[in-house]
Structures are given as C-alpha cells and as structure tokens.
Amino acid sequence: MQAADRLRVVLVGTQHPGNIGSAARALKTMGLARLVLVAPEKVPNAESFALAAGAHDLLDGAACFPTLAEAVADCRLVLGCTARSRRIALDELLPHDAAIRAVDEAAAGAEVALVFGRERTGLDNEELQLCHAAVHIPANPDYSSLNLAAAVQVLAYELRLALLAVDGPVPVPEQPASQASHAQLEGMFAQLGETLDAIDFHKGRAPESAMRKLRRLFLRADLDEREVRLLRGILSDAQRMAMLAGRR
Secondary structure, three states: OOHHHHEEEEEEOOOOHHHHHHHHHHHHHOOOOOEEEEOOOOOOOHHHHHHHOOOHHHHHOOEEEOOHHHHOOOOOEEEEEOOOOOOOOOOEEOHHHHHHHHHHHHHOOOOEEEEEOEOOOEOOHHHHOOOOEEEOOOOOOOOOOOOHHHHHHHHHHHHHHHHHOOOOOOOOOOOOOOEOOHHHHHHHHHHHHHHHHHOOOOOOOOOHHHHHHHHHHHHHHOOEHHHHHHHHHHHHHHHHHHHHHHHO
C-alpha cells in the first residue's frame, strides 16, 4: 500500500452537493482517491457528478458517516482545515508543513485524515477537539472567503508535492522481535562463561564475580531474541579464534 492510499479527505456537513463534486475533481487531479463524507446536507447528485468532471469513481466510492468521530476512528493523525480560532487551542500548521507531516505519517503506515468543515460555519468545537492540529491557509485577510473545493485543492496540491518526495514503495515497519526467554538468556550466559574461559579473560581469578556483573548488565538491557542471536554469534567467533590461537 502506498502512502497516498492512507490519506483521506473528509468533508463535514457539506451544504452544496456541487462542492462535493468539485472536491472530488481536486483530489483526483492530485492523485488522491479517498473521499469521505460526514452527514452532508444532500448526498451527491447530478450537480456533484457534473462538477466532478470525470472523478466519478471518487464519488461512487465515497464512504459516508453520521459523525466525524466515526469517520476518523482508525486514524493516527487528524488535521482540521479551518480558519484561525481561539475556541480550541490547537497547533497551527501551514499547508506545506501539514502535508509533509501527513505524508510522513502515512508513509510510516498510519491512517491520516484531513478534515474540512461546512461552507458557512466550518468545524464546530466538538469536531475540532477530535483534531491533532489545525491547518490554516494564509488567505488575504481582507477577503478570506475561500471556497471549500478551492481549499481542498490547495491542500491536495501540497500533498501531491509531499508524495512526490516519497521515493518508491512505502517501507513496511520492521516488526519488533520477541523478548528473549529465560532459557535463551541462560544459554547465552553459559556460552559467555565458556568464551571468557577460552580467551583466558579471568587470568586465574575466580570467574563468579565477573559473571554476576555481566549477568546484571545484560538483564538490564532487556535483550530480545535477535540481540541474543547476535551476541551468541560474536561469542561463537571468539571461541573459534581462541581455538585457532591455541592450535598455533
């Protein structure tokens, strides 16, 4: 799955069906394919499809939810696109920075949502509280009335640029190894003791004190299975070199 597949644009309470179609067109031109609707006043209609200008697949595939909470329930990052507001204290991002953050999260395997509010009133307080940060388009302060679809286009363009910077397929995060079992640790400690003897580490001194300290050190490290295998590989090589040195 590519990073773009983990990005969704969510339109909340859209009042004009034509804006849904125009938003779908804006997304498709930028290579994005996931449109989500939350409680639109009118479902997509003939006007929506006309303004989608061929992005009919996005309208046909648009998921619809009754609430924003349900629409973003599986998301790790939710960015609310809104005018500046003091109602809810949120970090504010410019579109460029928001897109980079969104794509970085998506490339790491997270589901990400960019949320747009109603044409007249935007997102309400409860909806803003579901967002991790706000995205603010620095429009002309004397005329900041930005059409919904135009706002979607601005963010979609920035997402496109950020996606183009992601080289190749999405890396799959490496699964963490299981913690080493008691038996695996004891096997390593036994081999460690044999190796220290083989290289004459103790030099005639009692080995118990050094081994107690080394056991505490490795137990604090909370080793996983891969780390134990690596250490045992090093010990095996040390034993082999000690054997060769003894023969010489």
